[in-house]
Amino acid sequence: MMRAVCGVAVSGDPVLHAAHELAALHERREQLAGGDTSEIDWQRAHLVCEIDRWVVLRAPRPATTAPMHTESIGAVVDRMAHFAALTYRALACGAEAQLRAAQTRLHELACGYDDLVVEVxxxxxxxxDGPADGTPENGGAQPSRNLPRTE
Known part of the structure; x- marks a missing residue:
């Protein structure tokens, strides 16, 4: 996941591909500085929904007593892509304090993402926004436990 949000194109895995696209959108958004970002934000929202749909279709049904996470996996990936873009911007500008802050947040999010993926x-x-009616959304198919990790 870190490679994808840091700009390395990944083929074959739809979540990693979407993460890579989110990173590119965040980089474009950072370059607009005060411009209209509504189209970029709409594209980001679409990719976040695509990630979330993929996860819901492939993740096993959680226990009814399992605690609810505050964000979807797509939202976490979007934030990782945002901090990767901030890291690159700070690096390009020579802003060391901002670089360290963005790198720290990106690392923290990566650790949290890994924990979340394992728990899911x-x-x-x-x-x-997971299935609410108690029936599997994947049509009863065996769920995949291969959600992308940050490695």
């Missing part, structure tokens, strides 16, 4: 894959964490 184990059914120990529920996500917002």
């Amino acid at each position: 894959a184990n059914g120990a964490r529920r996500l917002p």
Whole structure:
């Protein structure tokens, strides 16, 4: 995941591809500085929904007692892409304090993302906007536990 949000194109995995696209959109957004970002933000929202849909279709059903996470996986990936873009911008500007702050946040988010992926894959964490009626959204197919990690 870190490679994808840091600009390395990944093929084959839809979540990593969307993460890479989110990173590119955040870089474009940073360059607009005060311009109209509504189209970029709409594209980001679409990619976040695509990630979330992919996760819901492939993650195992969580236990009914599993705690709810405050954000979807797509939202976490979007924030990771944002901090990757801020890291590159601070690096390009020579802004060391901002660079360290962005790198720290990106690292913290990567750790949190890894923890969240493990919990979701184990059914120990529920996500917002997951299936509410108790039936699997994947049509009863065996869920995949291979959500992308930050490695």
